[in-house]
Amino acid sequence: MAKMIVTDLDDTLLRCDKTISEYTARVLKGLRQQGMKIVYGTARGDSAKLLVPDELFDGHVRVNGAKAHINGRVVYERTIPPDVYTPYLRELSRMGLKVAAEIHGTHYANFKVDQKWPYIKDFIITDCLGVTGPADKLYALIESPYQIEVVTSLLPEKLYVNLARDALAMIMHKEATKLRAITKIAQEFNIAIADVITFGDDINDKEMLQGFGLGVAMGNAIDEIQSIADCVCDTNDNDGVAKWLDEYFVLD
Numbered sequence: 001m002a003k004m005i006v007t008d009l010d011d012t013l014l015r016c017d018k019t020i021s022e023y024t025a026r027v028l029k030g031l032r033q034q035g036m037k038i039v040y041g042t043a044r045g046d047s048a049k050l051l052v053p054d055e056l057f058d059g060h061v062r063v064n065g066a067k068a069h070i071n072g073r074v075v076y077e078r079t080i081p082p083d084v085y086t087p088y089l090r091e092l093s094r095m096g097l098k099v100a101a102e103i104h105g106t107h108y109a110n111f112k113v114d115q116k117w118p119y120i121k122d123f124i125i126t127d128c129l130g131v132t133g134p135a136d137k138l139y140a141l142i143e144s145p146y147q148i149e150v151v152t153s154l155l156p157e158k159l160y161v162n163l164a165r166d167a168l169a170m171i172m173h174k175e176a177t178k179l180r181a182i183t184k185i186a187q188e189f190n191i192a193i194a195d196v197i198t199f200g201d202d203i204n205d206k207e208m209l210q211g212f213g214l215g216v217a218m219g220n221a222i223d224e225i226q227s228i229a230d231c232v233c234d235t236n237d238n239d240g241v242a243k244w245l246d247e248y249f250v251l252d
Helices: 009-013 022-033 046-050 082-094 145-153 178-188 203-211 223-228 240-248
Strands: 004-007 037-041 059-062 067-070 073-077 098-103 106-109 123-125 137-141 159-163 168-173 196-200 214-217
Touching (some): 004 178, 009 196, 022 037, 037 178, 046 059, 067 178, 082 137, 145 168, 159 203, 178 196, 196 203, 196 240, 203 214, 214 223
Parallel strands (some): 196 214
Antiparallel strands (some): 059 067, 067 073, 098 106, 098 137, 137 168, 159 168
16 A cells, blocks of 8 residues: 655646646545645755645655755755856856756846746846855756757766756756655655655656656656656646546545
8 A cells, every 4th residue: 555645746746837726636635634645756946835835745855856855844955066066057158058056946047047937036147156055956958959968078977967858957966866855755754665656757757756666657748757657647737646546546
């Protein structure tokens, strides 16, 4: 019997308009009432707070695994020091890439972030020279094929990169992964990894879908994710996560 549900947000739990349906909220509440732990794991940082109500979840993993929280308490954290990211971002910027470092919810970028994501208003235009403090994640907008080669060829040893299907290169600490952060949350709840069900749609969900008891790909997931998942549910716009859980647990 599963004891913890972990779901990605964008294109997974969230519909394409970035909302959670009343049906999905009702299913999650019903599972929690039965003692199930509900956790989300997202590449988003603080912007996740604007989209999902905390009262639906027992814990969360943000910035692709850089931080994990239970009831407001940090249980896992792997950030990037400025002496690592500053020269890297400056070189990418010099080569014409649009790049940013996300630090405590603020995006320090060399471009207007709200032109790409209108809901992100907390950003500062900078060349990263004056930025201090560890970054939760870095990212680069890939606008031509050669740019991903630039991102990877200059990548510092302590970091790794994931290219999402929206041409966003997410650059993280090597130990900042959804798999590691979710494993820590499961340990905090004293739940075995075999008792965790995960839902995802994109390449940054691959490890977590393979690393726990059951991995479910969305009907709208990329082909690679559907091919490695244990099963495939309906699409995000059709409340695929909630429908699958409703059927699996035979909810009233």
